[in-house]
Amino acid sequence: MTTPRIDDRPFRERFAEYAGTLDCVHCGLCLPHCPTHSVTGREADSPRGRIHLMRGWAEGRFELGAEALAHLDGCLVCRACESICPSGIRMGEMAESFRSERNDGQHPTPLAASWIGRTLLGGVLPHRQRIALLTDGLAMYQRTGLHRLGGTIARRFGPTLTAAHDTMPDMPDRRHRRIETARTRPDGWPALGRRRARVALFLGCIASEWFAPVHHATIRVLKANGCDVIVPDAQTCCGALDRHAGRLPEARTLLARNRAAFGEADIDAVIVNAAGCGASLREPLDDRGVAPPPFVDVFAFLHELGLRDPEHAVRRRVAHDAPCHLVHAQKVATHVVEDLLARVPELEVVPLRDAEKCCGAGGVYNILNPEMSEAILAAKVEAILESGAGTVATGNPGCAMQIAKGLRETSIDVLHPVELLDAAYTGTATPR
């Protein structure tokens, strides 16, 4: 291939993480671990192929056309390749940096390019009031039965809207979907028994409403384990979706706001119960040097703290699906969560094939790339059915929505693992 060099800029400048692409020695060990390559078998849908494309582009060997860009956008940034790569490839950073570079040029990423995407990312997610309004609206829409009609209409508008519509979970009951913050509850929730730690809870954007029951459960589990819990009010969206879309300046702004919101509190840890948010919050965005607040995943925290014995039995066969951004990005081993679940009386954790492989959610990937996402989800559903589980536990809202969509036709329910712990402390027979 001897495509003439169109752009004479030195390749190191073309792409901030260019040097990262040089770590790849083409050994190919990543291929079977990549969810997209597993679907298509195309080399350009594998980490090795994508790195090859990014490197070739950065070195000016070729320009990237629509087809090649589609393969690069096809990366879920699940980062399973990072866990396997002997050379220590950092796909997350590479993809973010590459997409950011694209947004500055003529080929912005689809999410950054679309009006709806920009509105959602910039105009809704960082604002909890607007999320509350949206949620109330959606709840009304669902309660009145309009959503059935909406689903039919969405189908006529193509796969993206269909995917968005199908992925949306049932909005929680009004009583359960608001979390009080320090604005109305400055002292937070006090620990039960001997106090072992003082922690803050991170709410996230839509999760603050749509998954409010998980937050309530998290607070109860933390209390039961001797933690004072506070919820700082100034916190905002983690910026993970901005990162995926290569909107790094916007992501930096959000990260700064969160660091300010949690930085002032006198706390031992900021508990994050969404794996994707945790990964985003824990990873510096080039402002290294400033000590960040101690963001930590709820399970890593409880595992380290030492779980108090829950007393109530939870009679379920549970398959644990490890969120990619917990196991591959935050490097919280799958057994950490499973060790905790194993403490619940009568709860049975069954093995799940490919539990550390992506479910196809990928933030809003399932809406942007519905076809690929569905194919990845199908493999996940097959593994779940094979496991014989009655419940799937997964610690990330995006994954929970995606898997629930795949299991809609079955009787298998999808819960956050913290909800199972909560049931074991409170004795609630059925969480939610």
Added chain:
Amino acid sequence: MAGPRGIVDNRPAMRTDLSGLVPASRLVTDPVELTVYECDGLPVHRQSPSAVVIATTREEVVSVVKWCATQGVPFVARGAGTGLSGGCTPEPGAIVIDLNRMNRILEIDPINRIAVVEPGVINVDLSAATAAHKLHYAPDPSSQTACTLGGNIAENAGGPHCLKYGVTADHVLGLEVVLPDGELARLGGPLADRPGLDLTSLFVGSEGTFGVATAITVRLTPNPDAVRTFLAIFDTMGDACRTVTSIIGGGIVPVALEILDRRTIRAIEASVNAAGYPDDAAAALLIELDGVEAGMDEEENAIAGIARENRALDFRAARDSVERLKLWKGRKSAFGTMGRVNTDLYVLDGVVPRTKLESTLDRVYEIADRHGVVVSNVFHAGDGNLHPNISYDGRDPDEKARVQAAGREILEACVEVGGTISGEHGIGSEKREFMPLVHGPDDLQLQRAIRRVIDPAGLANPGKMFPEEASGEAEDGKGVEREAARAPAGFSPERRPSTSGERDYLGAGDEILAPSRVEDAAEIVRSAEEEGHRIVPAGLGAHAGEADSAGPEIRIVSAAAFAGPVVHEPGDFTIGLGAGTPLTEVRDLLKSHRQEIPFDVPLLAGDRPTGGTIGGLVARGDAGPRSGSFGGLAPWVLGIEGVRGEGKLFRAGGMVVKNVAGYQWWKLAVGALGRIGLLTRVNFKLRPRPEATRLDLAGFESAESAWDFALGLRASGLEPVALGVLEGEAREVVHGLGSPIDEARACPCVVAWAFEGGRRRVEWLAAEAARRTAGETAPRAGTDDPEAARTGLGRLAGFGDAGPAPAGDLGIVRLSVRPGDARVASRTTADVPPRSGARAIGQWTDVTTGRITIRWSSDEDDAGPLLDSFAKVAGDHAGLARLVHLPPALRDRRARELHPVLSAALARRVIAPFDPRGVFARDGGNGS
């Protein structure tokens, strides 16, 4: 872009054509996307394909290859692209047929211990799928979590555990291949006997130049009961290498012996696969034992002692399977971690005799220093297979040139000490120019000619394996003729007296030709061709009755004068033997070194050896009753020399235990019955002679109870090295081995089995076998005297061997069925009613391999129906039957093969380059 073959790039038309064959989602034509296919794990050479087709079925592969054949478009198959020799890097203009989606496991057959898979199945996935049956696929290349079995076959891949279990070729039983013209061929299969040429072994390691495999039948290996892994740490590389030689020299063959040098250790310890190798060590040696628990303590103690004697700083066992897997994961990701050292990596693959490891490594470091390149070494020390990894920045043309110069020098250094240029990665595009280092011009031309007869249009992965042909070098063989061996001055070949068998069966005179110089042998071949004679290769005349040519135009040429060891390297466990060396001499010589080649010398009545030679053993391809547990004879043959058609001398393979430099064409000699030429020398891999050998027997009143017992033993996991059911005269095996055994002989059915290995292990195995079959009241006996046990095994081997002077009415037929069918088949053959003048007089059934050897006698015409019955039994079980020996009266009436030989026409094509004028051809034809 016009390719070297004048191929015109016609992409739009290509896209239109191909999109008619596969859906758009599986067709790649975007030029930028195509660049991701420009290399495999060897980024030194790069070339984008014209298109990529991701095939999902055999039919798609056929249609694409046929299209290529029609259009004259070259093609290359690709699996996971983890190869390290540029094997799937396309030539200009070529398309890639990507097989990674053809990843179905078609069949797992635990009874017969085989699996049938598509080529895109990932190596480790097969073992995962067979784990429930306590079986696995043994070859384990370091990339096994990603690489595909199709790619393993193309390159004849190895891996750490090949030290004990052998390489890919030793585990592939059959192939379904799409030949370069798009025709489908089936080679080999699940049967232990593969009559005709062993094309399966030729196809394995052919680097995609013979077409595309679409289904693969592999052997599965029982999972070991126990595994122990040790890590020894050394201050110097020399100490580590000497530890390896001493362990094997001491008679212990671990399942793996791997060495990592300091730079490799540091790269691994910095990665996600950090394994706990101390990063200040000069060398780490990973040792693994597997098998039954009994006797392992002794081996562990011995190994620990050897490590201490060689100044190991530390020697420890992995505490549990978690630590063991970690040690292996670190080792197996060593290549990948090199990305931490520099941007590019060049992995070399030279092989040297094990005793030359230390001195060769010194040279490797010296060469790298001199060229100013960074080398790290991680290698299969037990096999002498080095992997110098040179890390460099490919963007610097000067550094790249220095890397290539250093690489060449390193490989030259390997060849200089008797090694070769590739042990398991293949030649590919990377080492093609180095091929003349290990092959003479004639042998290179022969291999090119084999390639041409299979792929006349040169479309299957062109530009691989062979150096570019110099212009003017003839394509039609004229260049070869120039180099033909010249008639030596004073040509007057020696003779030896003929045997009665040679006179009776072949009409020989009192003397036959027995040249002592290869030049003389070459002259004999040439003059035979000129005079229209045909040649039957012979040794000492032990198997004259097995030759299927006779008549006045036949000349017998004996290799008897090529006798004795040419070279024996006890420390390397290799030997080069004159083809005429008697088997007894080989056995006795090796015994004095406590070594062996795993064959049993066939014994006739009165325990007389047959007089067979090494050449005859290879030509017949039958190593006796233990062969089932050693994968037959082929894995032990490292190289051959001899004279082929037109009087050309040939040399194939070498003296190292791993060798993928070129086609594995020396494997063709095994079982070829002399069709490829007259063998003058055969090189073997040796194994330590087991400390103990034991033969046990039990007598049964009925065949049914004998089989219940035998199959129980086979399923026990104790893995006897031989296991047979003996009926009729075959029971004579037990004669004179002790009185209780003679009692067993009185029973109509006798089960015989053997164990071998360390004394403790054999004692335990025998006791365990006795314990597990305690309910059985059959009279039984055993001998732990190794000589007596081997006599018994030799008699079993002799049961299938007529010997030099057989009775005139003796016939021997050999049926081969899948082991799972052996019981029913052997019951049916035993029940074949005798005719007035023809009857079976005994049979022994090898329970492990499914081979049924039947001796029968016949006076005249009555043999026909008897043989038809045997053939029918084999056919009913999808098996094959072959006449090993038949009475002279019947010679001209029956073809040797009672069933059509698979791919006989293809075999004839492959033979042609060896023997263009048919001087070694047989009456029976059939490609055998």
